[in-house]
Amino acid sequence: MALTATVAGCASVQLDTGGGPTGARPTSSAVTPTSAEPTPAPVRTTTTFARCGARSWAFGFTPVQPASGNRFLSVQLRNCSDRSRSVPDTPAIVVRDAAGKTVAVQWDWRDPKIARDVDPGHDIYLRLHWLSSGRCDRGATSLEMAIGDSTARLTDCLQLGGLSGVTGEPAAADATWAGAP
Known part of the structure; x- marks a missing residue:
């Protein structure tokens, strides 16, 4: 079963809560108005907190x-x-643009700030950082993450990538595990 939450009519977060076949990827469809002008991605302003379901991991996302x-x-x-x-x-991270095409990202995985063992009911945080592409309509508008049997998708104005078509290089981003957001 996939759960999609929309925050204040803006962006959405889709979580795989189990119920489907193991390893199934969450799916969603977004209606994008057609116009000559680019349509900006929604901007989330609230945190979505992790809530346990049938899978081993639950995901939450800050704005x-x-x-x-x-x-x-x-x-x-x-x-x-x-x-x-x-x-x-x-972890497996895939970012996509509004058309669903994969955006090339070169992740620099930094040394963890803490041990990566997590007790039942406890949390760990993955901190992601990148330089802005400058506009919501350029580059990634969704981030998909998978760990084991658990997956989640964040749709938001990420401003990640979008210049690789000009430079020929993937976007650069870094990530590290931490104990708090």
């Missing part, structure tokens, strides 16, 4: 935080199992 051309996003992962679990060094 994308802007700061002088930088963008920051914290992903909350809650261990929903009955035993201690470790998160992988590099």
Whole structure:
């Protein structure tokens, strides 16, 4: 079963809460108005907190935080199992543009600030950082993350990538595990 939440009529977060076949990827469809002008991606202003379902991990997302051309996003992962679990060094992350095409991102995985073992019912955070592409209609508008049997998709104004068509290089971003957002 996939759950899609819309925050104040803006962006959406889709979480795989189980119910489907193991390893099934969440799916969604968004209606994009057609016009000559680019349509900006929605901007989330509230945090979506992790809530356990039938899978081993639950995901939550802070809003994308802007700061002088930088963008920051914290992903909350809650261990929903009955035993201690470790998160992988590099979880599967895919970013897509509004047309659903994969946006090339070169992730720089930084040394973790904490141990990556998470007790049942406890959280760990993945901090993501990148430089802004400058506009919501350029680059990624969704981020998909998978760890084991658990997946989530965030749709938001990410401003990640969008210049690789000009430069020929993937967008650069970094990530590290931490104990708090």
